[in-house]
Structure formats: structure tokens, C-alpha cells
Amino acid sequence: MIVVGRFSFPHEAHIAKASLDSAGIESCIADEHTVNAQWLYSNAIGGVRLMVAEKDADEAYKILNTDFSQSLENEIAAEEGRDVCPHCGSTDLSPHTKGKRPAFLVFILIGFPLFFYKHGYKCKQCGQFNEKL
Incomplete structure (x- = not known):
């Protein structure tokens, strides 16, 4: 397993995991419970880690680094136009x-x-x- 993302809070990792799950990439979240139990340890242990299989790492990086804000703006503009x-x-x-x-x-x-x-x-x-x- 390879780490494709580090997050300060578990909810951020779950949002990223949902993006990967929707693309069919299996992933797991590590150190979630440690940060939930003692959130001050988050920076010390490197945050909550999102991990994927080695073969899916490149595609996972691409999905996590994609900016979808332009498509959202286009959708809002289309709704406002009516x-x-x-x-x-x-x-x-x-x-x-x-x-x-x-x-x-x-x-x-x-x-x-x-x-x-x-x-x-x-x-x-x-x-x-x-x-x-």
C-alpha cells in the first residue's frame, strides 16, 4: 500500500476516500482512530493517511489532484440561465x-x-x- 494523501482530520480523508471509491479504486484510511482519540497527535504522527494499492497510485493521485471547481461553476451558471x-x-x-x-x-x-x-x-x-x- 502507498500513501496518496495525508490529512489533518479524518473527515477530510473520508471525503477523498469517497472520490476514489466512486472511481472504483479501493483505499483504506490509517491512523484515523488515533487522531480521533487524541487530535493533538495528528501533526506528530503525520496526520490521517489515505492508502491505495501500488498499481492504483498514479490514477489516485490524478483524481485527488483534479480541480472540479470549473465544472461546478458551469453547472451553477446553467441553472441561473433558466x-x-x-x-x-x-x-x-x-x-x-x-x-x-x-x-x-x-x-x-x-x-x-x-x-x-x-x-x-x-x-x-x-x-x-x-x-x-
Whole structure:
């Protein structure tokens, strides 16, 4: 077995292990329980070690050193692209709660909350309230 990663905390090693497991690479975590029992020993013993078989070491290094942040940004941008106002087609939307003031006034007057407001988005171009997009 070869060490492909060292981590200060066991949860970090488990995240890396999950990445390797999803790629079909078997791995094991060493010194996890020692660090859990006495976390001050983590630096002294070299941290929690993630180990793989020698034949899988190169692929494991490649997976652990891959930066997936660009694919996440692309996914977020794709999701944001579909949020448009159905009335005017604008993407300039802001979160808005319709009916919040009347609900507050009813609560002040009768002392009992009546929740008849709706959450949604308000278009900054045409002013329309959209319950769901």
C-alpha cells in the first residue's frame, strides 16, 4: 500500500476516500482512530493517511489532484440561465415575499398569526411577482 494523501482530520480523508471509491479504486484510511482519540497527535504522527494499492497510485493521485471547481461553476451558471421572468423575459429578479405587510398587520391587530403570504421572485424590469419559475 502507498500513501496518496495525508490529512489533518479524518473527515477530510473520508471525503477523498469517497472520490476514489466512486472511481472504483479501493483505499483504506490509517491512523484515523488515533487522531480521533487524541487530535493533538495528528501533526506528530503525520496526520490521517489515505492508502491505495501500488498499481492504483498514479490514477489516485490524478483524481485527488483534479480541480472540479470549473465544472461546478458551469453547472451553477446553467441553472441561473433558466431563471427568467415569464412576462418580459428579464433575468433581473430579486427574492420577494408577497403579502408580508398585511400578515404583520393582522398579527398586530388580533394577536394571532395568519400566514397567507407567498414567497417568490419580483422582476425589477416589469415589477411582476412570480410565485415559481
